[in-house]
Amino acid sequence: MERSKRVVLVSHCILNQNTVVLPLARAKGAYKDIVKEVMNADIGIHQLPCPEYRYLGLKRESMTKEQYEDSRFRNINKDIALDTVNIIKEYIDNEYEVIGIIGINESPTCSISGEKGILMEELINIIIKENIKLNYIDVPTDYHDGTMSEKFIKELRNFIK
Numbered sequence: 001m002e003r004s005k006r007v008v009l010v011s012h013c014i015l016n017q018n019t020v021v022l023p024l025a026r027a028k029g030a031y032k033d034i035v036k037e038v039m040n041a042d043i044g045i046h047q048l049p050c051p052e053y054r055y056l057g058l059k060r061e062s063m064t065k066e067q068y069e070d071s072r073f074r075n076i077n078k079d080i081a082l083d084t085v086n087i088i089k090e091y092i093d094n095e096y097e098v099i100g101i102i103g104i105n106e107s108p109t110c111s112i113s114g115e116k117g118i119l120m121e122e123l124i125n126i127i128i129k130e131n132i133k134l135n136y137i138d139v140p141t142d143y144h145d146g147t148m149s150e151k152f153i154k155e156l157r158n159f160i161k
């Protein structure tokens with residue numbers, strides 16, 4: 001079977017809501033509607049690590065970006081960012097299309113649009129320095145399976161086409 005050689009990178013919790021802060025989960029497991037759109041386009045899904053899980057585990061409280069801002073958490077995110085850029089380069093060097101990154105809007109760690117989360121700040125800084133061209137999109141704060149807004153469906157389909 002030929003591979004599509006098309007890949008999208010996603011914030012960890014798009015595929016696994018079990019890692020989010022307890023009361024904030026918006027699905028039992030994955031965000032099915034997003035995953036279905038990506039699967040229907042024959043695109044591979046490369047899941048990023050969850051930095052907050054790595055730092056504070058499953059019993060963490062909801063925290064702001066300012067509360068997360070310390071050198072240990074920064075360094076965790078710098079390491080993930082460097083590792084991720086190497087992964088992206090490996091795909092590109094082997095003639096894969098890396099479509100872009102799907103983040104989580106308003107997350108202190110994984111937000112891309114508006115104020116960037118700590119991981120996305122580190123990651124996108126290196127991506128720009130390395131002159132890698134990617135597209136970006138965030139899962140909106142009101143996303144729930146079965147009620148994806150027309151606006152987001154359109155954005156997502158444009159993003160993956």
Ligand code: SF4
Pocket residue numbers: 011012013014019020021049050051052053104107109110
């Ligand atoms: S740190 Fe990122 S991947 Fe982890 S739960 Fe928060 S938004 Fe999701």
